[in-house]
Amino acid sequence: MLEILTMAETNKGSEEEVAIAFVNHYYHLFDNDRSSLSTLYNPTSLLTFEGQKICGVEDISNKLKQLPFDQCRHSISTVDSQPSSIAGGCGGIIVFVSGSLQLHGEDHPLRFSQTFHLIPVLQGSFFVQNEMFRLNYG
């Protein structure tokens, strides 16, 4: 759950630095060691994947492992981030990503958008409270 600790500590500063560290970490794990993504969630985490709602570390981890492709490569086009709460709030960060996803054996990459809400648990460490993924067709 605290996998981001080291990166966020290294990149002390704005939510943009945390967001970029998180995005690099998340897609690196997704493309190289997908089962390790489970370290980013906790029992309250929510994932909506192409409209399907999934809750909690175990079910989210199973969903990601059982996606109908084994090898893939994400290319990130844009990363936007904002603090999710007003002064005195929880210190969360909303991260909004667009990019493309190349599946092994497919000719053309698929465009996607993805939103994360990161919540701090200790100073400099975050978990994924919210995640929503959509392919962008058309």
Next chain:
Amino acid sequence: MLEILTMAETNKGSEEEVAIAFVNHYYHLFDNDRSSLSTLYNPTSLLTFEGQKICGVEDISNKLKQLPFDQCRHSISTVDSQPSSIAGGCGGIIVFVSGSLQLHGEDHPLRFSQTFHLIPVLQGSFFVQNEMFRLNYG
């Protein structure tokens, strides 16, 4: 700021109902009475529009009014929503939209993705704390 009050009161229930009511309201205002979008923000609101960060009702309202097109029509493809906080949190809702944007005089619509974070201010009423917009090229 409390423009969503009536809709949210009518649609008591899940965050999905609030999200759909909000999305219908937001894009209706955007396409028909863009200056009225200012009613959805407050002084702490954040908008990131194609990477440009803007803060507060007045600057956000000015940005939206000054976009380089007068007439447009949004078509919504998907609306995903999740509660933004764990138990005991603020009751916010993250709304993740994909769709297309037809500009007046253009042949082809533009694909876009947009994320909102709605924060409750009174029972059944929300304002936009966070908003991020990206066109999806390619």
